[in-house]
Amino acid sequence: MLSELINPYYLQVATFILLNIILGVSIYITLGTGQLSLGHAGFMSIGAYTSAILTLNYNVPLVIGIIIAAVFTGFIGVLIGFPALRLQGVYLAIATLGFGEVIRVLFINWEGLTNGAIGIRGIPHLGREILSFSESLGFSPGMIGLKNNQFVSLAVFLVLLIISIGVIWFFIRQSNSRIGRAFASIKMDEEASEAMGINITYYKILAFGQGALLAGFAGALYAHLTAYISPSDFGYHRAVEILIFAIFGGSEVIWGPIFGAIFLSTMPEFLRVISEYRFMIYGALLVLMMAFRPQGLIDTNVVNWIKRPRLKKKEGKHGTGNKKDK
Amino acid sequence: MLIEQLINGLTLGSIYVVVALGYTLVFGVLNIVNMGHGEIFMFGAFMGVIVTNSLGLPLYVAFLVAIIVTGILGYFLERFALRPLRGKEGVSHLAPLISTIGVSIFLENAAHHFFGAGNQPFRTSFSELNITIGSTTVYYVQILIFVIAILLMFGLTFWLSKTKAGKALRASAENLAVASLLGVNTKRVITQTVIIASAMGGIAGILVGIAFNSVNPQMGLSFGLKGLAIIILGGLGNVRGAMAGGLILGLSETFLVAYGNSGYRDAIAFIAIIVILIVRPQGLFGTSTSKSKG
Structure with missing residues (x-):
């Protein structure tokens, strides 16, 4: 019965929507301090290549490869964050765009490591790794009446779902913390926040590093979901696509980019015309x-409007995660 | 060999200059980086291909058609992507950047649909004609490109410094509100500027088409990004800076291809801007730091 309900194709689409949500959140973090980055595709490619090369050439376990990739990209993000501090607005956007292009050209030319423009094939697939792991534990998909490919898609989807919920939960918590308030204040007015005693350097680099880390993490997941990466996967179009999740959905609240990612990734599936x-x-x-x-479809007013009736029922409790259905 | 490379570099550089001037004009007046410029430039190149190859008309008609079409595209860009944002409360300074990115994405994919994704050859009757002086070969095409670029540069400089419209433009660039108070029709100046910048993009498109004998929808992006790099190199909104920056980039790319690793050719521009933004954010020729907030 379960096997009739599970369609690997839909699960795959849903998995990529979740991946896009993580990417949307990653740009939201950077935008949250008023920094517009067009280099997220570059960060994504660093994560993807790091994890792919580690797992393929050095037999690093997949999970550790992904974690190292994310941390390494975050580190690069912090390194880029320092010079980025000196730049504002348009200058930062163009410099990060340049950074992304430099990374792409580097990956095309560094053939010994990245296989150049052809890309890397045969990257360990997340789903198949889970399958072989569970088989080594003596579990086979047949035991719950699933075919192998159904089990693989389901497992990957569930893993991604747990990861994205974790990521969203973390950043909601963060936005209600000292750090989140500092971010919001910097976005509103940098000079005023500095006068209030907020360490702008620290928080802006933190935001840039977090965004990079998350983009690198998503990139590593992307590499292990598609099992094939090439420099052209991470060009200017990818950077714009990531940006548009946040612009369309809204970059004031975290639900904005999440909604943007879900809506913009789902629409092409329903309307073929749109995908063309x-x-x-x-x-x-x-x-x-x-x-x-300009603030995106979902801003603070919309969130408050959606939350209001529920708040009455709960007698004014502070709820955060009421919008899962969005 | 050296002289040939020098000539190649100057040709490439003067094309870059024409591309970069389009950016610089718009930035000078509006303080906006027009990300759609590269794609308008690409449309200009396609107009050239259609007029000369498909319709078989002479090259000067191609220039006229490209100027008209890209001028119209420039008008639409100003009308739909820039004008609605102007003078609106609470619009962040990044809004025009994002909306022109939208225009660029739209135009690039429109070109995919209209003209196909592949390379189109751009042949002119004199593509292969050349003269040999000593051991150096110079193609007529290179001379044509160089002459047109120089004419455009001088024309623009003259127009900006001597004519009434140019003065109005510079006044608006200095301070839009004051210029408007002094009787400059700033709305018209802005529209005019974007149209002129776009038409220059169209001319540059044809020049690139002739020089490389290939036109495709992706060329807008690569040349557009380099144009951006050049104006940052030379200082945003600075006409002389754009000229110097374009020539520097053209020469250094050509010499890298000739004497070094050609694979990294496309990276020079971006490495240069990252370095320049860190070391000298106002650009090589920029003086004012008050503008650096963009």
Whole structure:
């Protein structure tokens, strides 16, 4: 019965939506301090290549490879964060765009390590690793009436779901903490926050590093989900796609990029026309959003409006995670 | 060999200069980096291919068509992506950047649909004609590109410094509100600037098409990004800086390809801007630091 309900294709789509959510959150963190980064595709590729090379060439276990990749990308993000501090607005956007391009050109030319423009094949697949792990424990998908590919897709989806919920939960907690309030204050007015005694250098680099870490983490997951990566997967279009999740959904609250990622990744599945003209629609969307709703579809007002009736029921308790259905 | 490389570098550099001037004009007046410029430039190149290859008309018609089409695209860009954001309360300074990124994505994919994703050859009747002086070969095409670029640079400099419209433009660049108070029709100046910048992009597109004999929808991105790098190198909004930056980039790319590792050719521009932004954020020729907030 379970086997009839599980369609590997839908699960795969859902898995990539979850991946996009993580990417959306990663740009939201950086935008949260008023820094516009177009280098997230570059960070993503660093994560993807690090994990792919570690697991393929050095037989590092997959989980450790992903963790090392994320931490390493976060470290690069901090390194980039220092010079980025000197830049603002447009300058930062172009410099990070340049950073992404330099990384891409580097990966194309560093053939000994990255296999150049052809890309890396045969990266250990997350789902198959889970399958072989569970088989080594004496469990086979047949025991719960599933085919192997169904089990693989289901396992990958569940793992990604747990990871994304963890990530979202962490950053919601963070936004209600000292750090989150410092981020919000820096975004509002940098000079005023500095006068209030907020260490701008520390928090801006923290935000940049966190964004990079998360993008690298998503990149590593991407490498192990598709089992194939090439430098062209992480170009300018990817950077814009990540940015548009946050711009369309909204970058004021964390639900904005999450909604943006879900909506923009789901639409092409329902309307084939959309998938053909996807980037044209993205482009038009960016222009329209800036003209009519620059803060994105979901802002604090929308969140408050959605929360209000539920707050009454709970007698004014502070709930945070009421919008799972969005 | 050296002289040939020098000529190649100057040709490439002067194309870069024309691309970069389009960015610099818009930035000078509006303080906006027009990310859609690269794609407008690419449309100009495609107009050239269509007019000369598909319709078989002479090259000067291609220039006229490209100027008209890219001018119209520039008007639309200003009308739909920039004007709605101007003077609106609470719009972040990044909004125009994002909306012009939107325009660039839209145009690039529109070109995919209209013209196909592949490379289109751009042949002109004199592509292969050349003269040999001593041991150096110079193609007529290179001379044409160089002459057009120089004409555009001088034309622009003259227009900016001597004509009334140019003065109005510089006044608006200095201070939009004051210029408007003094009777400059700033709305018209802005539209005019974006149209002129776009038309220059169209001309640059044809020049690139002739020089490389290939036109594709992705070229807008690569040349656009380099144009951005050049204006940062030379100082945003600085016409002379854009000229110097373009020539420096063209020469250094050519010499890297000739004497070094050609694979890293596309990275020079970005490494240069990352270094320049850290060391001298106002650019090589920039003087004012008050503008560096972008």
